[in-house]
Amino acid sequence: MECVFGLVGNGFAIVAADTxxxxxxxxxxxxxxxxxxxxxxxxxxxxxxxxxxxxFTEYIQKNVALYxxxxxxxxxxxxxxxxxxxxLATALRKNPYFVNILLAGYDKETGPSLYYIDYIATLHKVxxxxxxxxxxxxxxxxxxxxxxxxxxxxxxxxxxxxILEIRSRLVVAPPxxxxxxxxxxxxREYAWRESVxxxxxx
Amino acid sequence: xxxxxxxxxxxxxxxxxFQVEYALxxxxxxxxxxxxxxxxVVVLGVEKKSTAKLQDARxxxxxxxxxxxxxxVCAGLKADARVLVNRARIECQSHRLTVEDPxxxxxxxxxxxxxxxxxxxxxxxxxxxxxxxxxxxDPYTGVPSLYQTDPSGAFSAWKANATGRNSNSMRxxxxxxxxxxxxxxxxxLAIRALLEVVESGGKNIEIxxxxxxxxxxxxxxxxxxxxxxxxxxxxAAAEAAKKAPPKET
Numbered sequence: 001m002e003c004v005f006g007l008v009g010n011g012f013a014i015v016a017a018d019t020x021x022x023x024x025x026x027x028x029x030x031x032x033x034x035x036x037x038x039x040x041x042x043x044x045x046x047x048x049x050x051x052x053x054x055x056f057t058e059y060i061q062k063n064v065a066l067y068x069x070x071x072x073x074x075x076x077x078x079x080x081x082x083x084x085x086x087x088l089a090t091a092l093r094k095n096p097y098f099v100n101i102l103l104a105g106y107d108k109e110t111g112p113s114l115y116y117i118d119y120i121a122t123l124h125k126v127x128x129x130x131x132x133x134x135x136x137x138x139x140x141x142x143x144x145x146x147x148x149x150x151x152x153x154x155x156x157x158x159x160x161x162x163i164l165e166i167r168s169r170l171v172v173a174p175p176x177x178x179x180x181x182x183x184x185x186x187x188r189e190y191a192w193r194e195s196v197x198x199x200x201x202x
Numbered sequence: 203x204x205x206x207x208x209x210x211x212x213x214x215x216x217x218x219x220f221q222v223e224y225a226l227x228x229x230x231x232x233x234x235x236x237x238x239x240x241x242x243v244v245v246l247g248v249e250k251k252s253t254a255k256l257q258d259a260r261x262x263x264x265x266x267x268x269x270x271x272x273x274x275v276c277a278g279l280k281a282d283a284r285v286l287v288n289r290a291r292i293e294c295q296s297h298r299l300t301v302e303d304p305x306x307x308x309x310x311x312x313x314x315x316x317x318x319x320x321x322x323x324x325x326x327x328x329x330x331x332x333x334x335x336x337x338x339x340d341p342y343t344g345v346p347s348l349y350q351t352d353p354s355g356a357f358s359a360w361k362a363n364a365t366g367r368n369s370n371s372m373r374x375x376x377x378x379x380x381x382x383x384x385x386x387x388x389x390x391l392a393i394r395a396l397l398e399v400v401e402s403g404g405k406n407i408e409i410x411x412x413x414x415x416x417x418x419x420x421x422x423x424x425x426x427x428x429x430x431x432x433x434x435x436x437x438a439a440a441e442a443a444k445k446a447p448p449k450e451t
């Protein structure tokens with residue numbers, strides 16, 4: 001089951017997502033990147049129906065880019081989150097997208113932020129959030145160890161604690177995770193946590 | 203409901219589309235714009251008609267980006283330009299979404315030209331009153347290009363071109379003085395062409411340089427003034443050399 005979680009720290013926001021692409025009992029690949037770099041200072045970690053996940057997040061990404069070209073300035077994180085929610089809401093009672101999203105962003109004026117957007121267009125601004133069965137474990141770990149204004153090292157430590165918990169306690173736990181961070185210097189990949197390396201074709 | 207099915211752009215007995223030709227007149231009244239293609243840069247320049255004292259100059263941007271690697275300047279009806287640029291920007295993103303590739307300069311030029319042509323063959327609409335100069339780099343080969351479109355919907359690639367007010371004089375100048383240049387030399391050539399028809403000075407000219415690495419960069423007024431000064435100095439030196447009697451026999 002797909003695990004996505006994230007938290008806000010001191011001047012940064014961090015999100016982690018599992019990297020398995022699963023179809024019924026088959027694992028297609030275990031290095032699928034589910035955290036999209038929306039623009040220079042925003043990340044979208046998405047989980048849910050694989051086709052919808054890619055389609056919807058790419059659609060949001062291109063519309064965010066269009067806004068920037070039209071208006072000369074990038075969208076703020078809160079604006080991007082509301083736009084995303086709006087698109088989900090519009091499609092909801094016609095042709096819903098089954099995608100859950102954690103949108104992490106950094107704005108110069110307001111600092112880091114994290115938005116919880118679920119597939120029925122719920123929008124919450126949060127300090128920590130999670131989706132999937134893994135959320136039972138990661139949210140509990142974060143409730144125990146999270147405090148406002150954590151440093152990157154503390155946050156990564158907490159992320160690793162959550163991953164450990166998911167790996168040991170979730171019955172069909174995904175083996176690999178990717179961690180991405182967004183701060184004043186932009187959105188970028190931070191690390192991978194792999195316990196099963198993707199087999200390389202010989 | 204009113205019926206918008208009657209065409210406005212129709213042929214004259216001698217084979218002219220007068221509405222398109224009148225649109226070209228509107229272009230000829232628009233501000234002077236020039237584009238020059240170098241080996242590693244493409245430069246766009248446009249004259250800035252003196253802004254009213256109370257107007258915020260920064261809100262009037264004549265050279266616009268369509269995408270990270272494509273820019274456009276136009277001459278003619280500015281409101282029509284806004285509509286066309288908007289459609290082009292949407293197409294740039296739409297192309298990226300459907301084929302996961304940025305547009306080539308030729309593709310987006312063909313799209314804009316196609317749009318301009320559509321409005322010469324549709325009911326109830328008039329042609330767009332503008333010509334555009336489109337520059338950019340091919341996203342994969344890195345080759346720079348310059349294209350021009352006009353109200354008829356025709357387009358073609360150019361090494362250097364001008365449109366708008368006094369475009370003929372600028373084009374003549376470019377034909378006489380064009381050679382393969384790169385970097386700053388290309389910028390100078392574009393400014394020299396504009397100076398043929400525009401009052402000299404940084405506040406009357408807007409210049410933007412596009413490179414493969416850094417995308418579009420608008421030059422500051424001070425930078426333009428500096429280059430204009432260089433050009434004037436070179437001109438003065440050339441004049442002096444011509445007037446001075448030859449020393450060697």
